[in-house]
Amino acid sequence: MSKDIVEMIVDNVLQGRRNKDDEGIEDGVVGQPGVAELVEEALETGIEPDRILLKGLSRGMELVGAKYESGEYFIPDMLTAAEAVEAGMKVMEPHLTGQGDNGGKGKIVLATVEKDLHDIGKNLVAIMLKGAGFSVIDLGIDVPAARIVEVAEDEDAQIIGLSALLNTTMKNMEEVVTQLEQKGLRNRVKVLIGGAPTSGDFARQIGADSYGKDAFAAIREAEKLLKAGGDS
Amino acid sequence: MSDRGVNVPNPYNRLSKEQVELIDKTSLELLQHPGILCYHEESVDLFEKTGAIIKKTKEGEHDAWWVSIPPGAVKEALETAPSKIFLGARNPENRVILDAENTRVYFGTGSETNYWLEVEPETYISRESKDERVFPVMKKKRGSLELLCQSAHLAEQFENLDFFIRNVNVQDDDISTENKDVNVFFASLNHLTKPVIGGVADIGQLKEVVKMAEIIAGGRDQLRKNPVVAFITSVIKSPLQVVAETSEKLIAIARLGLPVVISTSPQGGSTAPIDDVGMIAQVNAEALAGITINQLANPGAPVIYGAVPVRARMDDLHDMYGVPEFCHYTMACAQMARYYKVPCYSTAGVGDAKVPGIQATMEKMLTHTMVPLSAPGLIHYSFGLLDKTQTFCPEQALLDNHQIGMIKFLQRESNVNSDTVENVKKVVEEVMHSPYRMYARYARGMLRRGEIFSGFPFEGELEDQDQTLLLAHERIKEMGKTVQKHLPEETCRRIFDAVPGLLPRLNPYGEVK
Numbered sequence: 001m002s003k004d005i006v007e008m009i010v011d012n013v014l015q016g017r018r019n020k021d022d023e024g025i026e027d028g029v030v031g032q033p034g035v036a037e038l039v040e041e042a043l044e045t046g047i048e049p050d051r052i053l054l055k056g057l058s059r060g061m062e063l064v065g066a067k068y069e070s071g072e073y074f075i076p077d078m079l080t081a082a083e084a085v086e087a088g089m090k091v092m093e094p095h096l097t098g099q100g101d102n103g104g105k106g107k108i109v110l111a112t113v114e115k116d117l118h119d120i121g122k123n124l125v126a127i128m129l130k131g132a133g134f135s136v137i138d139l140g141i142d143v144p145a146a147r148i149v150e151v152a153e154d155e156d157a158q159i160i161g162l163s164a165l166l167n168t169t170m171k172n173m174e175e176v177v178t179q180l181e182q183k184g185l186r187n188r189v190k191v192l193i194g195g196a197p198t199s200g201d202f203a204r205q206i207g208a209d210s211y212g213k214d215a216f217a218a219i220r221e222a223e224k225l226l227k228a229g230g231d232s
Numbered sequence: 233m234s235d236r237g238v239n240v241p242n243p244y245n246r247l248s249k250e251q252v253e254l255i256d257k258t259s260l261e262l263l264q265h266p267g268i269l270c271y272h273e274e275s276v277d278l279f280e281k282t283g284a285i286i287k288k289t290k291e292g293e294h295d296a297w298w299v300s301i302p303p304g305a306v307k308e309a310l311e312t313a314p315s316k317i318f319l320g321a322r323n324p325e326n327r328v329i330l331d332a333e334n335t336r337v338y339f340g341t342g343s344e345t346n347y348w349l350e351v352e353p354e355t356y357i358s359r360e361s362k363d364e365r366v367f368p369v370m371k372k373k374r375g376s377l378e379l380l381c382q383s384a385h386l387a388e389q390f391e392n393l394d395f396f397i398r399n400v401n402v403q404d405d406d407i408s409t410e411n412k413d414v415n416v417f418f419a420s421l422n423h424l425t426k427p428v429i430g431g432v433a434d435i436g437q438l439k440e441v442v443k444m445a446e447i448i449a450g451g452r453d454q455l456r457k458n459p460v461v462a463f464i465t466s467v468i469k470s471p472l473q474v475v476a477e478t479s480e481k482l483i484a485i486a487r488l489g490l491p492v493v494i495s496t497s498p499q500g501g502s503t504a505p506i507d508d509v510g511m512i513a514q515v516n517a518e519a520l521a522g523i524t525i526n527q528l529a530n531p532g533a534p535v536i537y538g539a540v541p542v543r544a545r546m547d548d549l550h551d552m553y554g555v556p557e558f559c560h561y562t563m564a565c566a567q568m569a570r571y572y573k574v575p576c577y578s579t580a581g582v583g584d585a586k587v588p589g590i591q592a593t594m595e596k597m598l599t600h601t602m603v604p605l606s607a608p609g610l611i612h613y614s615f616g617l618l619d620k621t622q623t624f625c626p627e628q629a630l631l632d633n634h635q636i637g638m639i640k641f642l643q644r645e646s647n648v649n650s651d652t653v654e655n656v657k658k659v660v661e662e663v664m665h666s667p668y669r670m671y672a673r674y675a676r677g678m679l680r681r682g683e684i685f686s687g688f689p690f691e692g693e694l695e696d697q698d699q700t701l702l703l704a705h706e707r708i709k710e711m712g713k714t715v716q717k718h719l720p721e722e723t724c725r726r727i728f729d730a731v732p733g734l735l736p737r738l739n740p741y742g743e744v745k
């Protein structure tokens with residue numbers, strides 16, 4: 001019985017259904033429970049949160065990724081699925097804290113740097129990271145370096161993700177790295193950057209740890225950074 | 233009911249109603265004065281019965297007649313000419329329904345090109361960096377029966393191609409005027425389940441081609457109901473001259489009751505005035521003269537108003553297709569045909585450019601976009617034509633297929649209505665209160681229903697080189713390997729038994745004794 005609910009979570013991630021009001025890819029599913037309701041039900045029936053996370057939400061997102069790779073799914077499908085995972089994570093949250101491991105892959109503070117208002121790409125990155133199981137604290141746009149560093153410290157985040165779309169604002173990424181150093185946090189927090197004018201070279205130049213060219217690269221790079229810094 | 237072609241919901245009318253009437257009046261006057269110069273005695277006899285004033289003359293060695301056609305004769309022909317015509321097909325789902333009172337547009341091939349231009353990838357080494365690079369190199373061949381078969385096989389597979397006019401001029405050693413028609417029609421019909429239209433080189437072979445078509449359609453009456461072949465005749469030699477040989481073919485086809493296109497192709501600047509009014513008045517008069525001969529020979533016979541007005545290049549007097557005037561002329565003709573309630577045959581997509589590339593794309597996009605807006609019915613010359621119709625390139629045809637897909641999509645009607653706006657309000661409300669204010673979720677339904685146009689299918693991955701032709705070439709190679717839609721073996725056997733002159737190598741089931 002319980003196996004069915006976890007499988008239904010997978011199906012609903014594939015359909016991108018956050019809750020019972022959402023449409024799916026196939027017709028006629030409105031009204032049936034979505035990911036949020038199913039996760040709730042699964043927790044009530046006593047299924048371990050780990051299992052829901054790994055065999056339900058993460059598994060669903062893996063399948064979505066495979067469908068994208070094979071050309072069956074497109075970005076709207078990915079985003080929609082990621083939103084469904086996020087809805088499930090919200091329900092899971094109270095059950096994950098206090099278990100030692102936060103259940104997710106790691107914590108990322110994400111922001112568009114100061115004086116920059118572009119956020120479509122950053123949002124895509126945020127949604128996809130959440131869908132991939134990261135815990136994302138999104139500070140929004142036009143965020144000063146001091147604020148980014150402060151939140152990273154308070155939240156004990158492993159990664160800071162920075163986005164900039166302007167030649168003029170990408171320089172502000174360097175300021176984040178500098179402040180991390182000044183506060184003695186540089187060893188604890190990795191810096192991942194992205195946005196059209198940035199590059200791997202630019203990342204090295206400003207002393208950031210990594211660069212991701214799109215949302216998929218963001219997930220890959222974040223995972224790599226966590227592995228590399230895992231034992232520090 | 234076939235869903236081929238595309239409906240153009242609101243055709244663009246370049247000419248006002250008054251201008252249309254003025255052209256009509258002027259064309260009829262031109263047909264009276266100076267009238268037409270007719271080289272075909274039987275046509276002259278037909279005109280004479282309508283009260284036309286005839287004056288015999290001599291043009292060099294040839295007998296000719298000045299014919300002043302009374303407007304009433306033309307109007308009567310337009311009355312008897314049907315406004316609805318079917319072009320049949322081996323697969324009935326591929327039939328083309330031409331209705332002059334309707335605005336559906338169909339795209340097809342055309343022009344017997346002398347050259348076949350092929351893409352061949354070649355590796356080059358840079359003198360400076362010593363890097364290797366693959367570039368598409370163009371190779372030119374003379375047309376042959378084999379290449380015509382290849383072209384027909386591709387045409388069957390292009391999803392946006394609605395009818396086939398053979399586009400390769402076969403120049404094999406064993407092809408002559410005496411056996412060309414049967415072989416080229418067979419080559420086309422044996423690879424296509426879509427309508428086939430074509431000219432006949434030799435009137436002697438017309439009955440053999442029709443015999444072949446009757447075997448395919450399943451009998452004499454079946455062919456009239458499902459005309460798997462239709463014909464094109466260029467009766468007019470601009471300006472305003474009626475050619476003997478083609479008039480004879482036109483009359484014969486009219487009496488067979490099979491669909492025929494009257495195609496006239498004056499060149500603005502040489503064989504017609506170059507300005508809008510002059511060109512349109514003359515080309516319209518020429519089309520009307522052809523329709524009148526056809527209807528006098530057999531009232532009610534299916535006939536199509538074919539106008540291919542082109543503009544002259546000012547440096548060498550070659551035809552020019554990728555220019556705004558071409559659109560002006562052509563769109564006006566479509567309007568005239570609709571005014572007369574006679575189905576129309578039109579033209580778009582010819583590249584004046586010699587090879588695929590930027591020039592070809594600009595020229596093609598201009599006419600492919602503009603001409604259909606006038607809802608002309610049949611649009612030929614649409615696939616793969618370059619060098620002002622002298623060259624056919626399969627890779628270009630594949631690119632054109634995609635371009636026509638865009639053009640067809642462009643005709644979709646807007647979904648604004650009182651129900652949809654209600655939904656919009658709901659969606660905007662929802663998105664405004666969602667975390668990232670993104671509409672991606674709401675694009676999925678349309679994506680799944682195929683309502684979002686797919687991107688350019690030949691986009692390469694290199695950052696510093698256009699790979700379109702190389703990728704198109706790969707696709708063409710794959711398409712060449714798919715199963716050919718040959719006629720059934722029994723049908724082929726019957727055709728080879730009944731029709732003289734067919735080359736045994738065209739029989740897909742092996743040479744018959």
Ligand code: B12
Nearest residue numbers: 117118119120121161163166167194195196212214215218
């Ligand atoms: C949309 C847009 C806007 C919108 C922004 C709306 C919004 N909600 O974001 C508006 C209209 C507000 C805007 C304003 C301006 N814009 Co603007 N804008 C764009 C545009 C057209 C698209 C950007 C976009 O959303 N792309 C789509 C997303 C999906 O791609 P992306 O952002 O690159 O993100 C992907 C990757 O880069 C990466 N990524 C992004 N962030 C991160 C972060 C991490 C950690 C990682 C790993 C990866 C990653 O993953 C993403 C997903 O794949 C670009 C042109 C362009 N082609 O980029 C110009 C562009 C960025 N804008 C430009 C300019 C100049 C401006 C203005 C200054 C214009 C003006 N004169 O007012 C203002 C600046 C406002 C400001 N202070 O920021 C220029 C910048 C030139 C430059 N290099 O400096 C551009 C390039 C246009 C141009 N060619 O001139 N803009």
